[in-house]
Amino acid sequence: MEAYLVAVAIIAAIYALLALGLNLQYGLTGLINFGHVGFFCIGAYTAGLMAQYGIPWPLSFLSGAVLAALAAWPLGLVSLKLRDDYFAIVSLGFSEVVRIVVTSEQWLTNGVQGVTGVPKLMRFLGNGLTQPLAVLNLLIAVNILVALAKLRIVRSPFGRMIEAIRDNEEAVKALGKDPAGFKIQVLVLGAAVAGVAGGFYAHYIGYIVPEQFVPLITFYIWMAIIIGGVGRISGAVAGTLILMIIMEGSRFLVDVIPSVSGVKMASIRLGVIGLALVLFTLYRPQGLLGDFTRR
Amino acid sequence: MTLTVEGLTKVYGAVRVVDRVSFTVPTGDIVGLIGPNGAGKSTLFSLVTGFLSANEGLVRLDKKSLDQLSSVERARAGIVRTFQVPREFSHLTVRQNLMAAAPKQSGESLADLFFRPGRIREEEAAISREVDELLDFLRLSHIALTPAGRLSGGQKKLVELGRALMTRAGLILLDEPFAGVNPVLIQEIASRIRDLNATGISFLIIEHDLGALTRLVSTLHVMDRGRLIASGAPAQVLANKQVREAYLGGTS
């Protein structure tokens, strides 16, 4: 039983990390990023592949974060030139292209079969509960770190400029400061956080295939931050918890109700997220996407 | 930093909002720009600072053409403007508005934010002191912590002015800086502009308050319906018949 709870908690913490990254991007810049899973994918594959070569995980996680950040940078440049709905489409396309690349470059990623045998983190801790608990603690620590980082940013001169940009971009330019640079830095940081989440994911699940990085994941995370209240850290965490209850609940149902197979459950989850997206767009417009107004 | 404007033109459909305007703001001068409402003065500011692109003409800072530079780049090159309708950062406090304007802050880079917290603390402290002095001077200290969106029109103008002053720009374009400001403070601001001018900062000022302006500037330009109709020393310009007609037809 404890093993199950720890497992759920680990997945929750990984999703929470993804949510914190997205929350950083949307909360600070109002950018509608529908391609978040792409950064997750880059981080996961980087960590998984590097593990095959025996590269220690702190290094591979860092590499994953850096690569995700590098991918985010041109996307950020593009975002400056596009209306929010067009950028949303482009970012969605970006994550699909990432998925296409990891599917196609078989020499690197082993294509559809994916990368297997990714070892558990800190496996010197043995086969009992200690190892997963340690991973969970590490994940929670990283989550806290990211949350603290966001607070630090918000209360800093950088955060001041972010507010100023939201209030009046033209006046910011008149002071000789480029709003673009600020927005891109935030996008890149959020992507790096997603990359780290990817690293944890690879080592936890043990194998990585392209199918794990479909747009549905991006919209899980959007649902999490929408449910919890966009822009607020507590919202990102609360939303993730609620999301996990829905997801784990459905997994539990699969075991209990014999006629519902895994694939069907996947469809049900898809439908639930779809319904949730529609309902929240209709009935919970505060600070919702596109209506990105001041708090 | 001499500003040279040559044949600057902005056309909207059939209307020549700015029509072949040419003048200079020599280094270290305070120059005034007046004219009835709708004469194109603020548009001229936008053209010079890169917020609007001109249809014809060029803008030079010393020898260097500014035409390829964006508004951000022009501001960094040393030309800073204020807006006729104040564009304060409404959710930031007055103090934060001024702090935000200080140039070259390490704290505005994420990398420095996380890796050089000490330097940022120092910079913030230094900027803080400067801001305090400025708040004091502009008589805004008592509302330093008020969100700028809640201020009166005149107070917002002062915040705009304060921000412009914080930038250490070499050439400051002020768009009606005295509007809504009480007369005693206007005198002090004029005096401060003179002091700053003595340290080498040039000013180009749009104003309707002719009294305060004429005592401040060395040269006065007059715009009417997009064209520059008179230039020269304040006394002569104001005696000019064409100018008087333009104004009698307009306001002030």
Next chain:
Amino acid sequence: MTAFAELFIGGLMSGIVVGLAALAITLVFGIARFPNAATGDAMTAGAYVALSASAVTGSTIIGGLIGALAGAALGVAAYALVFRKLAGRSSVANLLASIGVAFGIRAVVGLNFGYQQQMFQLPLVRPWHVLGIRIQPNDLDLAVVAAITLAAVFIILYATPVGRRMRAVADDPGLAQVSGISPSRVMVALWALAGSVSSIAGVMYGMKTVITPEMGWNMLLPAFAAAILGGIGHPIGAICAGVLLGTLQEMATPFVGFTYKIAISFVVLLIVLLLRPQGLFSHAEGAR
């Protein structure tokens, strides 16, 4: 040489599918003013309904017609339940809702029809040989269907009152409201039209390839790229761009590999948005 010609014909067929899907997108984008991400899954739904209907009735043609009708119904339902209430909201809010609708359709399709690949039972016909090039008569039939569909769409848009109103709303929704054109009747017609066009595209796609729950979503990016390339709100542009893009994708397959096809659409999308956001055929607003 013949291989090239056959690849080209394959490209044209793919292009027709992309063109129809792009048409559906551009109609909604031009009139309801948001990118409808449910277009792809409407294609999928149309294909599955047509498949079931043709199995039941024994006729592919009737199956296809029923599929088109189902598409129209789906479009109207989506409007009535979701998009009507989002009328004043931002484009992104509508886009997000349409993603939700897309997921919902896909979930229902998957639960109802299963996840195995399925295929239309088309009669086996010997291909024609024209100048040594193999031409499938089925392809010709599909092209005729596409032509009929396009003709119908254009007749509706340009020769009927409701079509005139649609175009008026596309040009200026505020004006349309003021002059007394009832927006919601126009919108119902729009969504029915877009839905049926999507379904027909899906049926065609299903007939040329296989039917899976993911098929429509995979077409979404090319369809968007084509709609934007053709200029949002320009039906002819969408179709031309779709044919162009589809042909390009197919013809590039021997060079870039079959999985990178979609990536070509992405590149095209990026280039158009960054360099000529109003598309090839339009003079309207850009992407900013």
